Each structure stands twice: as C-alpha cells, then as structure tokens.
Ligand SMILES: Nc1nc2c(ncn2[C@@H]2O[C@H](COP(=O)(O)OP(=O)(O)OP(=O)(O)O)[C@@H](O)[C@H]2O)c(=O)[nH]1
C-alpha cells in the first residue's frame with residue numbers, strides 16, 4: 001500500500017471553520033491537506049500548484065459558512081475544484097459541509113440547510129454533462145457545537161471503506177454469533193464509527209458519538225501517562241463491554257447483556273473474528289489500492 | 295451555562311443570610327466534622343469547592359461571584375466521607391472586634407487556608423499568621439472535650455493556589471518562601487513550634503487540587519493507618535504496583551498504599567473512573583429498575599455495604615472452591631457459591647496498556663472503589679486478585695459498618711489475603 005495515495009482535501013474560505021473543525025474532527029491517519037482559506041492562497045491552489053494539490057485525492061471536503069450570504073465566490077471555488085478533480089482524481093468523492101448551523105435558529109435550520117443544498121446541487125448539475133465521470137456529491141449541515149459534525153465525518157469515513165456492505169454483513173453475523181446486544185467498529189485513529197450492528201433498538205441515538213468521545217479522551221490520558229491504551233473490559237450488572245483493537249486500522253466494541261456469557265468466550269470470538277476480518281480486508285485491498293483500509 | 299442555584303439545591307447547600315455566624319442546629323447534632331475554607335477574597339475558595347465536589351468545569355468558575363456571607367455545604371451527597379465545608383467569606387474582616395466568631399471554630403477539624411499565588415501574597419501570608427494567632431489565643435485549635443482533656447488538634451492546611459503556570463522549581467521556591475515567612479511571623483508570638491502546618495501547591499486547572507484535598511481528607515480519617523496497612527497487604531499479596539481507594543463521586547482518594555503517589559498514575563486512575571462511569575451510563579439507559587435509589591450520575595452502581603451486613607456473609611471463603619466457581623458459572627447453592635455470586639456481581643473494569651500493565655477497577659460500594667495498576671503478567675491469575683479484593687472489601691465494610699465513613703468511629707477487623715505462594 002502506497003501511503004502517498006490517500007489524501008483528504010479540506011477547502012473553504014477563511015473563517016469558514018476548517019481549523020476548528022479539524023481540531024475537533026480528530027487527526028486522520030492519512031494525508032490531510034488543509035488548504036489555507038485566504039483568497040490569495042486559494043487562487044494559488046487553482047493555479048500553479050493545481051496538479052500537486054489535486055492529484056491522488058480520495059475525498060474533497062468543501063466547507064461553506066452558512067452565515068455568509070455571498071455564496072457566489074464559494075461556488076466558483078467549488079467549480080474549480082470539481083474540474084481539477086475530474087482531471088487529476090476522477091474517482092474522488094466530494095462532500096459539502098454547510099457549516100456553523102448552530103447559528104441558525106432551530107426552527108429555520110432544516111429549511112436553510114435544505115435550500116443551501118439545493119443551490120449547491122443545482123449549480124453542480126450544470127457540469128454533469130461536461131464531465132466524464134459522474135459527480136459523487138453529498139451535503140451535510142454541520143456545527144462544531146453538536147453531534148452533526150461527528151455524524152458527517154463518520155459518513156465520510158464510511159464512504160472511504162471499500163466493500164462496506166460486505167463488511168457490514170459480516171459484522172451483523174458476528175453480532176448474532178456472539179449473542180451481542182451491539183457491535184461497533186471504530187476507525188483506529190479518529191475513533192469515528194465505521195459500522196455497527198445491533199440486536200436491539202436504543203433510545204440514545206447519539207451514543208456512538210459519546211462513546212467515541214469518552215474513549216478518545218481516555219486514550220489521550222493514557223498517552224499522557226506514557227502508557228498507551230490497548231484494550232478494555234467493563235462489567236456491571238447491565239452489560240459487559242469489550243473494546244479491543246481489531247484489524248490494522250480499527251477498534252471493535254462488543255456489548256453483551258447476557259451475564260451467562262463468559263468473558264473468555266467473547267475474547268475468543270473477537271480473536272476469531274479479527275482473523276476473519278483481516279482476511280476480508282486483505283482480499284479487498286488487492287483491487288482497490290486507493291481506499292482507506294480498515 | 296452552569297446554574298448555580300441548581301447546584302445548591304442538588305447538594306443541599308445552606309446559605310445563611312441573616313446572621314452568618316449562627317450555628318445550624320442540624321449540623322450541631324450530627325457532629326459531622328467541619329472543614330473551614332479561609333483566605334483573602336478572590337483567592338479561589340468557592341472555585342475549589344465547586345470543582346472538587348460539584349463537578350464544575352474549571353473555566354466556569356470565572357462566572358462565580360464573590361461570597362458575601364458564611365456558606366455551609368454538606369458534602370455527604372457527593373462524597374463517601376461525611377463532612378461539612380464552611381466557606382469563610384474573604385470580604386469579611388474577621389478581626390473586627392464587633393464580630394462574634396464563637397461557633398465558627400466549634401467542631402472544626404481542619405482549616406484550609408487558600409493563598410492566591412498570583413495576587414497579594416504578602417497580605418495573604420500575614421493574614422494567615424494573624425488567623426493562627428487568633429485561634430491559638432482563644433484555644434480554638436483544641437477540639438473535643440476540654441474538661442476531660444481528650445482533645446485533638448485542628449489540622450492546618452495551606453493551599454498555595456493558582457500555580458498552574460509555575461514550573462516545579464517555581465512552585466518549590468514559592469512554597470519555601472511562604473513557609474519561611476509564616477514561621478517568621480508566627481515566631482513573633484512564639485508560636486513557631488505550636489502548629490504543624492502543611493503546604494500544598496494547587497490549581498483547579500489540573501489534578502493538584504484533587505490530590506491536595508485527598509491528603510486533607512485522609513488526615514481526617516481515624517482509621518487511615520489501618521486502611522493503609524490493609525492496602526499494603528493487598529499490594530504485597532496481589533503483586534500490585536499501586537492501589538487507590540477512590541471516593542468515586544469526588545475522585546478524591548480516601549487511601550492508598552504507602553508507596554509514593556506519582557501524579558501521572560493518580561491522574562490516569564481518576565480518568566479511568568470517569569470513563570467507566572460515562573461509558574456505563576450510555577449503555578445502562580433504559581435498564582435501570584425504578585425501585586432502586588438512583589443517583590443522578592452514577593446510577594449503575596447498586597451494591598452497598600448494607601447488603602453485606604444484613605446477609606452476614608462468611609468471611610472465611612474456601613479458596614479452592616471459590617476460584618473454581620469464578621471460572622465455571624455453576625449453580626449450586628452452598629455457602630461458598632453464594633459468596634462467589636457476590637463476587638461476580640461487583641462492577642469491575644480492566645484496561646490493558648501497551649506498557650504491559652493493567653488498570654483494574656473494582657467496586658467496593660456505592661461510594662468507594664479500588665483502582666490499581668498491576669503488571670500484566672501478575673494479572674493473568676485474575677481469580678486470586680478478585681478474591682483478595684473481595685476480602686479487602688469485606689474487611690473495610692467491617693471497619694466502617696456504615697455507608698458513609700463516620701470520622702469518629704473506632705473499629706476492629708479481620709482481613710485475610712492469599713498470595714500465590716500460599717496457593718501452591
Ligand atoms: N488561574 C486560576 N484561577 C483560579 C483558580 N482557582 C480559582 N480561580 C479564579 O479565581 C477567581 C476567584 O475565585 P473564587 O472562588 O470566587 O474566590 P473566593 O476565594 O471564593 O472569593 P470570595 O468569595 O470573594 O472570598 C475566579 O475568577 C476563579 O476562576 C486556579 O487554580 N487558577
């Protein structure tokens with residue numbers, strides 16, 4: 001696997017929120033380019049450095065500041081990006097983040113995001129005939145102040161994983177075999193959710209974000225004490241939880257609520273599944289070199 | 295936004311607006327020991343109280359207002375250890391002769407004097423010396439029955455506060471300067487040998503405030519020597535590197551073994567508890583039985599000492615059987631199985647670290663938990679460790695016989711540990 005091949009581009013105008021988003025959005029373990037937002041700087045990207053920047057891009061994330069009314073300029077930059085990508089990285093995916101939605105009053109938020117989306121999609125649809133490859137664009141309303149950013153980034157990571165449906169099927173059967181209440185896969189360095197399978201419905205739809213935050217925070221504390229985290233087991237009268245490193249780029253969380261199930265049995269199951277998933281990943285890696293490999 | 299009124303309601307804080315120096319009778323009757331927080335205004339007293347006991351995020355303390363009157367807080371809802379904290383308002387001049395200070399020092403076992411290291415240090419130090427002189431003159435530092443002469447001495451603790459920006463060396467120098475200066479001032483009244491004052495460098499922006507408060511509390515526990523001794527035995531028999539007995543709500547450690555405390559290790563153990571509780575809350579939602587008393591943030595812990603005392607669990611557990619039971623979940627109903635059942639119900643957690651060490655969490659009761667650091671190779675025999683921890687748990691439940699530590703109670707106990715050598 002060639003490490004130079006994976007790159008995420010984060011573009012947006014100055015003040016749109018890229019830097020604060022990155023510090024919250026966890027360090028990606030692949031190349032992450034935060035293109036400066038100042039106009040002069042941006043011009044450079046579409047000029048002299050165009051091919052260096054847009055080659056080998058896996059994902060482009062364009063950040064719109066929802067409070068800015070002059071979207072014209074943003075759309076122009078997006079257009080330049082789209083054409084540069086079609087030339088240098090035709091397989092890449094595009095995500096538009098309509099950012100700082102917390103600043104829109106809650107009752108209007110849905111509508112504002114929707115009309116923003118429409119504007120972007122309508123603008124981009126003009127190019128679909130000119131471009132060779134179909135455009136893959138997804139829009140999200142986000143804010144650093146709530147769970148929306150986590151959800152958006154999780155979807156982005158999700159989209160980067162090849163054969164994700166296959167993976168999910170396997171995860172689902174693993175959940176059943178273990179009699180688990182829930183099984184969750186996290187990307188290793190960002191701790192974003194890659195995939196999950198549950199045998200019951202939960203009231204708390206934001207639980208992945210919370211768990212991710214708690215474990216990430218604890219991992220940082222471990223690093224600070226010069227004793228990096230490896231795995232974890234929590235047992236109480238409601239459940240037993242296992243968190244363990246799984247494939248080369250993922251962690252697994254298994255929640256068991258049946259107290260009759262032995263810890264050792266679950267550990268063993270995880271071990272077996274680890275080999276199985278590692279094989280699965282090996283196979284998909286062969287034909288899809290560019291992808292994020294879990 | 296932090297709603298301070300909500301805090302107050304939740305934790306039963308009593309604000310006295312009329313006469314700040316009248317004793318509250320409910321406190322008087324119970325004779326819960328009292329910690330008096332003193333120091334110039336803006337030194338950080340209210341902040342310390344809220345960060346340590348009411349979980350206020352440190353940067354929220356900027357919004358706290360100056361405290362105009364004596365504020366009494368009963369800490370028993372947010373800690374295992376029952377005591378009150380009285381905040382003496384920095385605004386009040388306590389040497390003003392019109393001012394009746396009788397009652398303030400009654401039953402006061404500890405004075406924490408807070409010095410703001412960034413502001414007016416000389417004034418604060420001389421005020422400290424004046425306070426000590428005043429206390430000595432009035433004999434307030436002898437607590438207990440003065441007729442019988444069965445008195446104990448008040449503890450003097452000085453927090454050199456807001457030191458988060460100082461280097462270790464800077465803290466040391468500052469502390470030396472302050473200690474020196476206090477001695478000089480006390481010697482003016484020949485008091486330099488009368489009091490043993492302890493100094494701590496603290497900040498609410500790191501763990502130093504929790505560590506300092508831990509040590510302050512430990513001095514208030516009459517059973518501390520026994521607790522430490524029990525923990526030392528536990529360390530020896532289970533090959534533990536370091537163990538803390540945590541008050542889980544406040545993250546104060548009530549006791550630890552006698553080896554030195556490393557800041558990193560304490561911090562990590564404390565974060566470990568936080569993570570366990572946060573995590574557990576997420577996956578316990580909707581599973582909590584409503585007939586059980588539920589504490590707002592820590593609803594997942596259910597077992598209390600009360601159960602044990604009522605059930606009269608036999609402390610002499612047959613080791614061989616017990617360990618077997620731990621591994622196979624058989625359903626016999628003989629006595630030793632009942633004991634192992636208890637073992638299995640205790641909340642516990644294990645974190646493996648890449649340093650080949652293990653963090654182990656073991657619930658003692660609603661309020662207390664053991665957290666320890668063990669080399670992974672010595673953790674492989676987990677049954678032994680669980681057995682020893684369970685015995686420790688029962689031993690200390692004998693010591694305290696209550697769900698809260700009663701600071702004045704004496705005790706006797708028996709404690710039985712095994713190590714690998716004995717097993718063979
Ligand atoms: N830098 C720093 N600031 C602190 C620390 N602890 C408290 N403060 C700040 O000090 C200020 C005063 O804190 P308070 O807790 O209100 O002080 P106080 O001693 O209760 O003051 P009075 O009630 O007037 O006697 C607040 O703005 C706190 O945020 C600390 O450890 N470091």
Ligand SMILES: Nc1nc2c(ncn2[C@@H]2O[C@H](COP(=O)(O)OP(=O)(O)O)[C@@H](O)[C@H]2O)c(=O)[nH]1
Pocket residue numbers: 012013014015016017018019020021037099100101102103142143144145
């Ligand atoms: N209200 C709100 N403000 C945000 C959000 N994200 C970023 N900001 C603020 O926007 C400003 C610019 O952010 P910054 O990350 O420096 O933008 P950059 O120039 O794109 O890197 C900062 O003041 C951030 O605090 C958001 O989701 N909501």
Ligand SMILES: [Mg+2]
Pocket residue numbers: 339340341359360361381
């Ligand atoms: Mg105050």
